[in-house]
Amino acid sequence: MPSTAIAKAISARSSSITAAFVSSILPIIPPTDDEILQALLILEMEPGNVRCAYCGDKSSEWDHLRPIVTDQMPTGFISEIRNLVPSCGKCNQSKGKSHWRQWMLGPAKRSPGTRKIVDLHERITRLEAYEKWGNVTPIDFASIVPPDLWQEHWLNMHRLHDDMKLAQEVALRVRKVIEDKTLQS
Structure with a gap:
């Protein structure tokens, strides 16, 4: 898979996570x-x-x-x-x-x-x-929420983004092993 396609996959997932982190704090007024x-x-x-x-x-x-x-x-x-x-x-x-x-x-x-x-x-x-x-x-x-709580929420999001990038890197290594084994057969 070309690296640009990989970057897009990571970006798309990161956008979904970001949206979830924002949506999770928003009031909903029916x-x-x-x-x-x-x-x-x-x-x-x-x-x-x-x-x-x-x-x-x-x-x-x-x-x-x-x-x-x-x-x-x-x-x-x-x-x-x-x-x-x-x-x-x-x-x-x-x-x-x-x-x-x-x-x-x-x-x-x-x-x-x-x-x-x-x-x-x-x-x-x-x-x-x-x-x-x-x-x-x-x-x-940000002016309503105590600064330490506000920062903690966004730090959690950034950690999750970082973990997703690491998981994608591992997935690519796994895919390479599978491709190498199946192409040898």
């Missing part, structure tokens, strides 16, 4: 039925026909409009209705941690702009209204 209806109204959707806010395909999940992780740290945004919009899997995966507007108009694979979504500017206008309704202010977690 929406009320009225908040969900208000959100759908702003996005011009019917409760029985919830579509992806970004492209209009059938919605399969709710996406964080503002990313919750950047540079392996929490952004301060949390899981609450004012930071969540209906999304399809294609858009959610393509958007990742990007700012929603830049991503929608940018060149990312499977972005609404790249896919030439016809009502793109109307969707952006609705998301701007949604953002104003939400008026979400990020939380400064």
Whole structure:
């Protein structure tokens, strides 16, 4: 396996671990039925026909409009209705941690702009209204949590990342032995 593919495999796993460490500390505020209806109204959707806010395909999940992780740290945004919009899997995966507007108009694979979504500017206008309704202010977690506890949490994450890299190195050695033995047969 080429070293770039190995690096990508490690990176992908590390990103999942980082996301888990961030998600594990974020408060989750369940929406009320009225908040969900208000959100759908702003996005011009019917409760029985919830579509992806970004492209209009059938919605399969709710996406964080503002990313919750950047540079392996929490952004301060949390899981609450004012930071969540209906999304399809294609858009959610393509958007990742990007700012929603830049991503929608940018060149990312499977972005609404790249896919030439016809009502793109109307969707952006609705998301701007949604953002104003939400008026979400990020939380400064590091100022709330005692510094030693905050540091301990992130140190655990970094140790796990290091252990994952070591495990990948061992796995490659094991793979080499297996390949060598099976090619000799």
